[in-house]
Amino acid sequence: MTASVGAPVVGGARWDPPAAIAVRGTVLLLPGRGEHAGVYDRFGRRLAVDGYAVRSATPETLPGLAADAVAPLVLAGSDTGALRALALAQAVPVAGVIVAGVPWAAPRPKGFLDWDAELDARSACPTHRARLEGDGGFERGALTAEVPPALAAAVDPAAVAVPVLIVHGAADPIAPVAGARELASRLPHAELATVRDGRHDAFNDITHRTVAAHVVQWLERLRADPAAPPILTVS
Template sequence: MTVTSAGPGTVPRTPDAVPVVASWREPAGVSPRGTVVVVPGRGEHAGVYERFGRRISADGYRVWAVADPTVDADRTEGQVRALLPAEPGPVVLVGSDSGALFAAGLVASGLPHVAGLVLAGLPASAGAAPGSWDDELAARTACPTHLARLGDDPAVRRGALADAIPPSWFAAADPAAVGVPVLGVHGAADTVSPLDGARGWYAGVATVELVTVVGGRHDALNDATHRAAAASVVLFLERLRLGPDLPAIVRVETPGAAR
């Protein structure tokens, strides 16, 4: 993992040890198949997506993760805009929680150089705000490895899921204005952003597929089913390489089922 520190202008809420920008490169000798830029959610930082970044980069995609936009939205937008024209395409924004809403708002507002969106745990409607840190961990993930990562990481802002997302972000993320293909990944048991509300938002997008994770919680990319979530993302990326209409690559059949 390559890390770039915060540098001048870092806000006091972000400890110096937090990787504001992190990257995971495609394997040596492999031409990059595209670029993924991850926008973290409330309380997270770029390094939280190390496991996801390593898995996606192993399949030949260059992965970057930027800073939590709820700390400094201008900084995060600047990081995204600096990366997009310089990296090999197709370029896809991957957002989680408030990062998903922020990424959708950027694209809906006309951000260039983006070929697709992956939105995990999109906060399209208000759910239950966790009352304690233990409640927040339980709402985030059922993965014991990720629970330990969050619990042991002093740079993760505890209680962040109870923070209100700026109303302007909801207004900016107009689904009808999103002109690129979208993959939604959403936990069926997400209490922070209930699935029905997310379904309503995705229904307004022109080209969209929604992957529902059975029993999944809010941090869909870092839940107990993180392997299946990553596989869904890779399949979306591979299809996007073939065209914006997402041509099918594989089809699942059940021989004899119709007899």
Template sequence: MTLAAPAHWAPPGGTTVRGTVVLLPGRGEHPALYHRLGTRLAFDGYRVTTGEADPAGPAPVVLLGHDTGAVRALELATRRPVAAVVASGLPLGEPGDWADELDARTACPVHRALLDGDDRFAPGELREPAAGRVAAPDVPVLVLHGEADRVAPAEAARAFAATLPAGRFVLVEGGRHDVLNDVDHRSVAAEIVQFLETLRAGTRGPVLVRG
């Protein structure tokens, strides 16, 4: 994970805080690249922070990691009092054959332009091996992965999710590696919000409105 100044997104004034999401970026990234996701989750009532050292806040506290940040989130969940983990783009299995990093990361023109013009973004780090043991915490884990991820194969992430005590795998059709910031980032954010709401409701599946 690239070290950078922490970032925070708070729900709008007067909004009841529904929980805390601790964001852990991946290789080459920094927290500010997740402004769209942080803003969306905050709008839905969740406090979003990058304070990994002490993941505390209004419950439920959920760790949300991408790439090596997802590996870190899974490991932290085995020894910290968190309610769940969202793991995006887990760097498992043999990496694919890719040449252009921007193209491998995302098809979203807004995010591509952001990465291309950001001097804090560290290109080339995806070529480095992903270090760290991949832990299997007992808490619920939402595993998100892009179908077209050339950095890490989706099937390896699916197989890992199947081994978890409370894992759920979601494949984003056509999604690339930075699935949280790809073309379908709104739908992915909605999937995360739905997952967070199931935690609050104490259910193991989607919360449905029944007439």
């Protein structure tokens, strides 16, 4: 596979491992409210360096992307993209799901007073905040929109039979962490990673390096054995 980072594909973007690295699996990424695939360039780059092909996806493009994917195939999503990933995992044969900032049973935000307040809710990372500030394709104010009821209703936790990694900011003001804990308790095979002081965009928050590293560790465990314990233990 040729090395490419953030290269356009039909309906989204792609991040491929360097040519000298064998592909270890495929992650199909579903963005959330207000976002587009390019918002996840940093996250996609980090996973690609460690051998995972990353593709942005939509429910419409997912079947074709899945057909060309190197196993294990994993869905990843943030915000409403997380809900879509969980819903799709009930019908699409995937090996696992990674979700961040999942708005599970989250109340609708009252609205933000200004753009700075929305940025504060999304991320404490100055680099990511600057990225959103200058991104003409990013939709400001989208987090105040209601999560589509049909999307929330499409997720039946008991029907998600594959392993799920939930990454959630402990200080997420959009989707309080209590909802993530409740979701984890209802999924048959879930691991909840709570990010200290983390905000809503957990893949793109100030702790993005730690989060990406944990995602890679989880993917490595999934490749070896979905039921395997952590490869490294600290005592």
